[in-house]
Amino acid sequence: MIYSKSILRSIYYTLLQIRLCEESLIAPISNGEVKCPVHLCTGQEAVAAGVCAALSPTDYVFGNHRSHGHFLAHGGTIKELIAEVYCKETGCSRGRGGSMHLCKPATGMLGSAPIVAGTISLALGSALASAICQDKKVTVSFFGDGATGEGVLYESFNFAALKKLPIIFACENNLYSTHMSIRECRANGTIYKSGLPFSVPSFRVDGNDVLAVFAVAKKAALACRSGKGPVFIEFMTYRFRGHVGADDNVQGVHTDIRPKKEIAGWFKKDPIRRFERYLLNGVFGKAELLKIKEQVDAEINDAFNFALKSPCPQESDLGKYVFKK
Amino acid sequence: MIYSKSILRSIYYTLLQIRLCEESLIAPISNGEVKCPVHLCTGQEAVAAGVCAALSPTDYVFGNHRSHGHFLAHGGTIKELIAEVYCKETGCSRGRGGSMHLCKPATGMLGSAPIVAGTISLALGSALASAICQDKKVTVSFFGDGATGEGVLYESFNFAALKKLPIIFACENNLYSTHMSIRECRANGTIYKSGLPFSVPSFRVDGNDVLAVFAVAKKAALACRSGKGPVFIEFMTYRFRGHVGADDNVQGVHTDIRPKKEIAGWFKKDPIRRFERYLLNGVFGKAELLKIKEQVDAEINDAFNFALKSPCPQESDLGKYVFKK
Amino acid sequence: MSSKNKKRKLSYSLAINEALHQMMSKDKSVFLIGQGVKSPWYVGNTTRGLIAKFGENRVIDTPVSENAITGAAVGAAIAGMRSIVVHPRLDFMIYGFDPIINQAANWYYMNGGKASVPVVIWGIINRGGEQGAQHSQALHAMFAHVPGLKVVMPATPYDAKGLMIAAIEDNNPVVFIDDRWLYSLEEAVPRERYSISIGKGVIRRKGTDLTIAAISYMAHEACKAGEELEKLGISAEIIDLRSVKPLDKEIILDSVQKTGRLIVADVGWKTGGISAEIAALVAESPIVLKSPIKRITLPDIPAPANGNLEKCYYPNKNDIIIEAQKLLRNKK
Amino acid sequence: MSSKNKKRKLSYSLAINEALHQMMSKDKSVFLIGQGVKSPWYVGNTTRGLIAKFGENRVIDTPVSENAITGAAVGAAIAGMRSIVVHPRLDFMIYGFDPIINQAANWYYMNGGKASVPVVIWGIINRGGEQGAQHSQALHAMFAHVPGLKVVMPATPYDAKGLMIAAIEDNNPVVFIDDRWLYSLEEAVPRERYSISIGKGVIRRKGTDLTIAAISYMAHEACKAGEELEKLGISAEIIDLRSVKPLDKEIILDSVQKTGRLIVADVGWKTGGISAEIAALVAESPIVLKSPIKRITLPDIPAPANGNLEKCYYPNKNDIIIEAQKLLRNKK
Numbered sequence A, B: 001m002i003y004s005k006s007i008l009r010s011i012y013y014t015l016l017q018i019r020l021c022e023e024s025l026i027a028p029i030s031n032g033e034v035k036c037p038v039h040l041c042t043g044q045e046a047v048a049a050g051v052c053a054a055l056s057p058t059d060y061v062f063g064n065h066r067s068h069g070h071f072l073a074h075g076g077t078i079k080e081l082i083a084e085v086y087c088k089e090t091g092c093s094r095g096r097g098g099s100m101h102l103c104k105p106a107t108g109m110l111g112s113a114p115i116v117a118g119t120i121s122l123a124l125g126s127a128l129a130s131a132i133c134q135d136k137k138v139t140v141s142f143f144g145d146g147a148t149g150e151g152v153l154y155e156s157f158n159f160a161a162l163k164k165l166p167i168i169f170a171c172e173n174n175l176y177s178t179h180m181s182i183r184e185c186r187a188n189g190t191i192y193k194s195g196l197p198f199s200v201p202s203f204r205v206d207g208n209d210v211l212a213v214f215a216v217a218k219k220a221a222l223a224c225r226s227g228k229g230p231v232f233i234e235f236m237t238y239r240f241r242g243h244v245g246a247d248d249n250v251q252g253v254h255t256d257i258r259p260k261k262e263i264a265g266w267f268k269k270d271p272i273r274r275f276e277r278y279l280l281n282g283v284f285g286k287a288e289l290l291k292i293k294e295q296v297d298a299e300i301n302d303a304f305n306f307a308l309k310s311p312c313p314q315e316s317d318l319g320k321y322v323f324k325k
Numbered sequence C, D: 001m002s003s004k005n006k007k008r009k010l011s012y013s014l015a016i017n018e019a020l021h022q023m024m025s026k027d028k029s030v031f032l033i034g035q036g037v038k039s040p041w042y043v044g045n046t047t048r049g050l051i052a053k054f055g056e057n058r059v060i061d062t063p064v065s066e067n068a069i070t071g072a073a074v075g076a077a078i079a080g081m082r083s084i085v086v087h088p089r090l091d092f093m094i095y096g097f098d099p100i101i102n103q104a105a106n107w108y109y110m111n112g113g114k115a116s117v118p119v120v121i122w123g124i125i126n127r128g129g130e131q132g133a134q135h136s137q138a139l140h141a142m143f144a145h146v147p148g149l150k151v152v153m154p155a156t157p158y159d160a161k162g163l164m165i166a167a168i169e170d171n172n173p174v175v176f177i178d179d180r181w182l183y184s185l186e187e188a189v190p191r192e193r194y195s196i197s198i199g200k201g202v203i204r205r206k207g208t209d210l211t212i213a214a215i216s217y218m219a220h221e222a223c224k225a226g227e228e229l230e231k232l233g234i235s236a237e238i239i240d241l242r243s244v245k246p247l248d249k250e251i252i253l254d255s256v257q258k259t260g261r262l263i264v265a266d267v268g269w270k271t272g273g274i275s276a277e278i279a280a281l282v283a284e285s286p287i288v289l290k291s292p293i294k295r296i297t298l299p300d301i302p303a304p305a306n307g308n309l310e311k312c313y314y315p316n317k318n319d320i321i322i323e324a325q326k327l328l329r330n331k332k
C-alpha cells in the first residue's frame, strides 16, 4: 500500500499532537495544578490517529474516559482540550465536564463519558440516525477491553448487525482494566471473536502500527458506508502511563500491577517511534519531522497559555445548561 | 444409550404432568376464571423434563415467565402450581406471585420471574454460592431465545467461565419472542455459538427429543459438578399455545404472527407423541401409559379441587412478606 | 379551536397516536423505536398506522435489549434526531436506566451546553390484572429526582396529545408516562397539532375547603371524589398536575393558600414518592394549614398478584373521600 | 464496653473493614464481591486484609459487569448466602438496578415469603475532585422509594461498623451507602462485634430552637453549624438519621414537636429527595410549626467539574447557619 505524503504527514501530525499533549499534562497533573481525573492515552495514539484518519470530517465519534486522542484526532483542538482539562470556561465543555467529557459536535466528535461502555449504545444511536437519514455517515465507538465486560456491548452488536448500521466498534485492548489484567476479566482473551456470533465481521489488528490501523479502518468505513453494516475491530495496544494520572504507583495507592518486563517490552513497540522509522525510510527527512514537532510544541505552548489565562465558569452560572431552552 | 425403566417412566410422568396441567388451564383461562397472565409451555415440555431429570433433587433451578414446566420438573407439585395460578393462599407463592412467580426452595426450585433475562444473573449467583461452598450443586438457568437480546446473558457467560461456575445456561429457542420471529431479533439465529467467545462449551440440541435433552443435560451437569465450569445449551423447540394464554389470535389482538404451516409442522414433532412412540417400541405397553395418564389426570383433578376451595390471601395480610423478620 | 373540533372525540391511546402521526409528518427527524411498536399487545393502538405511513425505517420494533435501545434513542438525539423510545412497561425500563440517568439527563450540562438530547422516553404503567410485582411499577418519582429530566403524566386524552407533542418538541430528555388504565378514556380532542406547556397543572374543579393535587389516573379518582364530596357538603378544589417535573408549584400553593388543606393523590408508592415532594413544597411555603397534609398513594408494598389484595392495594376515590372527610372534621 | 475499647480509635473506612472481618469470621455464608475489592483505588482500605484472611473464594474482584455481578450477589443470597456486593460509585450501580429493584426488593414478597434475600448492596458516594456528573451521584432517595429495600447511611465510624454488621445480619436487601469524604474520620470504635438498629436515628446535639435532621456527611456539617449557632444564641437539636429507609419518624417528630422548626440537610438532590420525605412526614403530623421547613440539599443540577462551581454546588455548614438564622428571625 502506498500512501500520499500529505496523508502520512497528517497522521504523523495527529500522533504527535496526542503524544505531546498527553506528556505536557504530566507536570500539571503531578503538581496538582490539574485537578480533574485525567486518563492519558500515551502509547495508544495510533488507534485514534489511524482510525480517525480513515473518517471523513462529518463522521461521528464517541469516546470513553480515555479520549484525549479521540478528540484531537477527530477535529478537537489542543486549546479546547487543555482548557477543558483545566475546567475553564473556554474548554470544549465549558469546564463543566473536565477531561472525561470531551465533545465537539461541529466536527462530529459527539462526546465522551466515563461510564464504562455507556457511550457504545449512544454510538449505536448516531449510527441509527445515519441509517434513518441515509446520510452515509459512519460512527466510530471507541471503548476499552474493560468495556467488553458490560452486556450493552453485545446488545449493540446484535442490533447493529440486525439493522446493518454503519458503526465501527473500536476496542482498544490495552490488556488492563484499571487494576485488573484481562486474564482476570475474561476467560477468553480473544476479544474480537465475540462479534462473530452476532454476524458482525470482526478483526484483530496491531494497534501500535498506525498504518495497519488506518488500513483496517478504511476498509471498515467503506463497508459501513456501502450499507454492509457494522464492523468490530480489536486493536492490541498498551498504555504507557497510569490508569489515571501519570503513574499509578507514584500517586500513592500502588495499583499499577503490570509487570516491569511487560511494560519495558511495550515501550519498544512505541507506535510513534515505529512510524517515525517508517517515515524516515524515504518519506520524510529528520528535519521535516522535527519541524512538525516544533509546530506541535508551539501549539501546546499556546494552548497552556490560553487555558491558564482563561476564566473559570462563574458561580452565578452554576445552573446554566441543565435544560436547553 | 440404554435407560432404566424407572427413569423412562419418571420422565414420561413429568412430561405428562406438564402437558396435562397446561392443557387443563385452557378452559379456566379462556373463561376468565384464571386472571393472572399465564404463559403455557405446551410443546416445550421435553426441555424441562429432560434437563431436570438429569439433576439431583438438591440442585438449583431458576425459571422465567414460562416456568410451569420447570416448576413441575424440579419438585413442584401440581397442587401448589394450580393454586398459585389461581392466586390462592395455598399456592407455592401464597397467591402473591401468580403464574410467573413459581418457587419452591425446599426442592431447589429457587424461583421464576418475568423480567426477561432477569433470573440469569440470579442463577449465576446460586452457582457462585455453590462454588464458594463447594457443595457440588449444579444450577440450571432456563430462559428463552428472547432473553439472548439482553446483555446480562453475556456478562453471565463471561463471569461463569472466568470462575468456572457450575451453571447450565439452558436456552429454550422456540423461535419467537412475543410477536417477533427470531429473524427479527437476531442477525444470527445460531444462538448457541454466542457462548463460545467466552469459552463456554456450547451445544445445540433437538429440544423435542426428551432423551437427547436428558443426555446432553447429564453430560453438562457432570461437567459442572466436576469443576469444569459452565455449559450453554440451546434447545430447539416450539410452543403450541399463545405467547400468553391459550391462543393469541383468539384473545383479541391477533398477535400470533406465526405461519400456519410452521405451526402444523411442529405439531408433528410433538415431544410427547414422539417419546410415546419410543416407549411403545418395547419399553411399556399402551395400558401402562394409559395408567400413568390416569394417575396424572387424577392429580390434576385433585389440584383443581384443592385450588378452587382454597382461600384467597386475606386483605389484612396485604403488608405481610415485605420484609423478613 | 373550531366547534367541529371540539366535538371530535378520541380515546387516550388514539390521542397519543395522533400526536405521533402529526409530529412524524411535520418533522422528519422524529422517529419511534421500542419493543412492541408493531404489536397492540404491547402498546394498545397508540402506534396504529405508523408503520404503514412512515415505514419500518422510522418506526422500529426491537429485540429485547432495553439498555442498548434506550441508549440508541439517546445517541440518535445527540446526533440531531428527535427520538421517541417506548417501553411497554416501566418495569422493563430499569435495564435502560444508565442511558436515561447517567447519559441523557447529564449530557447537556456536562458538555457545557454543546449538545442537547431531544429524546422522549415513553414508559407505560401497566398494572392490575394479577400481574404481580414486576409487571406494575410506577417509577415516576425516580425520574423526577434526576436533574436534567422532565417528567409528564397526562391524565386525559387532550393532555396526552398535547404533552406528547410538547415532549417531542422539547430540546431536552422528557419522560412521558401514561397508564393502560387510561387508554380507553374518551373526550373531545382537537384535530390540530397543539402542545401543552410542560410543568403546568390544571384545575379540574374549583373548590374552597380543600385542595386535592392528583397525578395521572388518580386525577380521575379525585374528580369522582370531588363530585361525591360536594354532595357531602365539602368543596374540593382539584388539581391535575399533568407534569411531575417540573411541578407546577404556583398552582399548588395558590390553591392551598386558599383552602388551607391538602390531599395529594399519586399512582406511586408513598415513601420518597412525588407526593412527598408536593407536601414538602407546601411545608416550605409560608402557608399556614388548617390541618395536616394527607398523602394517598400505594402503600410501601410491592404489587401483589391476587385480585383481592390488588383491590386494597390500589387507592381510589373512596380513599380520597374518607380522608377528605377526616380533614374536614375540624372544618372552621 | 471496656474503657480500653472506648479509647481505641478507628477511621470510618477501617471501621467498615473491621465489620467485614468480624462478620466473615463469624459466618461462613458471608462473602464480598464487587469491582475493586482488591484495589484501594476503588474502595480505600475498607477491604484491607480480607483476601489474605478469607481467600479469593470469598473476596471476589470482578470484571466490569455490574448487572450480572449485582444479580449474582442477589442470587447467592437466595441460595442461602449472606452476600455483600460493593459498587465503588453509585453511578456505576445504575447498570445493576434490575437485580436490585425488580428482583431483590420484590423477591420475598412476590414469592409469598418463601425465599428471602439477605444481600447487602454497598455503594460508595465518590464526589468532588472535579470528577463531574457521572462520578458523583448520591442516589439513596431512589432506593428509599422502593418497597422491600432498607437503606442505611452511617455518618460516623462507630455507626459505619454497627450498621454494616446490622446490614449483613438483616434477612432482607439492605443498601449500605457511605461516602469517600467520610473515610478518614476517626473516633473511638469498640473492638467487639456490635450492631445498630436499622431505622434508628440518633440525637447528636440537644437543642430547643430548631431541629436539624441530617444525613451522612451532612450530619457533620450540621454539628459544626450547631456549635456556631450556639455562639449566635441559637440552640439547635441535631439528628443524625443514620437510616433513610425506614426513617426514624419518631425521633424526628419528637424533636420537631419540641422545637417547632426543621431544617433537613441531605447529600442528595432536592426535588424528590429524601429531604422531601422528611418534610412530608412532619407536614402529615399534627405538629404546628413556628416557621416553614427548610431543605438544604444539592440543587437540581448535575455535578459540575470545575472546582469553583463544585464549591457552591455542595452545601456545607454555612448554608445551614444562614438558613437557621433566617428561620429564627421570627423567634418567639
Ligand SMILES: Cc1ncc(C[n+]2csc(CCOP(=O)(O)OP(=O)(O)O)c2C)c(N)n1
Residues within 6 Å of the ligand: A065, A066, A114, A115, A116, A143, A144, A145, A146, A147, A148, A174, A176, A177, A178, A243, D035, D064, D066, D091, D092, D095
Ligand atoms: C460502569 C462503570 N464501572 C466501573 C467504572 C470504573 N472504571 C473506570 S475506567 C475502568 C476500566 C476501563 O478499562 P478499559 O475499558 O479497558 O479502558 P482503559 O482504562 O484500559 O483505557 C473502570 C472499570 C466506570 N467508570 N464505569
Ligand SMILES: Cc1ncc(C[n+]2csc(CCOP(=O)(O)OP(=O)(O)O)c2C)c(N)n1
Residues within 6 Å of the ligand: B065, B066, B114, B115, B116, B143, B144, B145, B146, B147, B148, B174, B176, B177, B178, B243, C035, C064, C066, C091, C092, C095
Ligand atoms: C425486560 C423485559 N422486557 C420485555 C418483556 C416483555 N416480554 C415478556 S415475555 C417476552 C418474550 C420472551 O421471549 P423468549 O425469551 O423467547 O421466551 P418465550 O416467551 O418464547 O418462552 C417479552 C419480550 C419482559 N417481560 N421483560
Ligand SMILES: [Mg+2]
Residues within 6 Å of the ligand: A144, A145, A146, A172, A173, A174, A175, A176, A177, A178
Ligand atoms: Mg483497557
Ligand SMILES: [Mg+2]
Residues within 6 Å of the ligand: B144, B145, B146, B172, B173, B174, B175, B176, B177, B178
Ligand atoms: Mg422464545
